[in-house]
Amino acid sequence: EDQVTQSPEALRLQEGESSSLNCSYTVSGLRGLFWYRQDPGKGPEFLFTLYSAGEEKEKERLKATLTKKESFLHITAPKPEDSATYLCAVGTASKLTFGTGTRLQVTL
Amino acid sequence: DTGVSQDPRHKITKRGQNVTFRCDPISEHNRLYWYRQTLGQGPEFLTYFQNEAQLEKSRLLSDRFSAERPKGSFSTLEIQRTEQGDSAMYLCASSLIQGHEQFFGPGTRLTVL
Numbered sequence: 223e224d225q226v227t228q229s230p231e232a233l234r235l236q237e238g239e240s241s242s243l244n245c246s247y248t249v250s251g252l253r254g255l256f257w258y259r260q261d262p263g264k265g266p267e268f269l270f271t272l273y274s275a276g277e278e279k280e281k282e283r284l285k286a287t288l289t290k291k292e293s294f295l296h297i298t299a300p301k302p303e304d305s306a307t308y309l310c311a312v313g314t315a316s317k318l319t320f321g322t323g324t325r326l327q328v329t330l
Numbered sequence: 331d332t333g334v335s336q337d338p339r340h341k342i343t344k345r346g347q348n349v350t351f352r353c354d355p356i357s358e359h360n361r362l363y364w365y366r367q368t369l370g371q372g373p374e375f376l377t378y379f380q381n382e383a384q385l386e387k388s389r390l391l392s393d394r395f396s397a398e399r400p401k402g403s404f405s406t407l408e409i410q411r412t413e414q415g416d417s418a419m420y421l422c423a424s425s426l427i428q429g430h431e432q433f434f435g436p437g438t439r440l441t442v443l
Contacts, residue, residue, distance in 0.1 A: 318423075320372030
């Protein structure tokens with residue numbers, strides 16, 4: 223059974239304090255590792271897809287990296303508007319399997 | 331707006347009633363997915379369509395749940411004889427093909443009293 227584990231469950235950062243979120247996974251037939259951002263009461267918003275170990279992608283203050291068993295979402299100099307739940311998911315031929323997310327709060 | 335849309339956004343119903351939700355995917359996407367999300371959890375897969383064909387259903391999808399996608403365009407998800415455990419956010423997503431990013435709608439929040 224496909225499994226995704228995210229850590230930490232919650233993270234509180236001060237503005238400008240960089241950190242990383244972890245996503246470890248086991249899956250049969252990986253068709254991509256996906257990162258989403260979700261604000262309260264809204265649907266997940268797509269951020270990145272990574273397909274192979276060693277791949278990296280960046281968007282503004284976020285950078286996602288992938289190894290054979292883990293992915294990291296690095297947040298550099300975060301701002302309060304980066305506060306959200308960050309979800310990691312593994313994709314197979316038919317579906318996404320999500321972790322429970324990391325709730326990030328960035329304070330002034 | 332050309333994103334995924336869902337209707338209604340909120341639904342409150344009494345236990346035992348039937349409810350139906352609608353999802354309109356991004357127009358050129360031939361895959362459409364339904365997920366369910368409860369508080370503090372990630373979305374859980376329910377079912378997906380490729381064009382009008384329903385290709386996979388999760389064991390989470392009891393026989394009280396039925397989904398359709400007539401003509402390969404919009405989709406509906408019906409829940410019969412609702413139970414309090416059905417209270418959740420129901421999310422729809424669409425994608426071009428397998429392995430590509432899925433784009434989610436805003437969700438329908440169901441509350442069963």
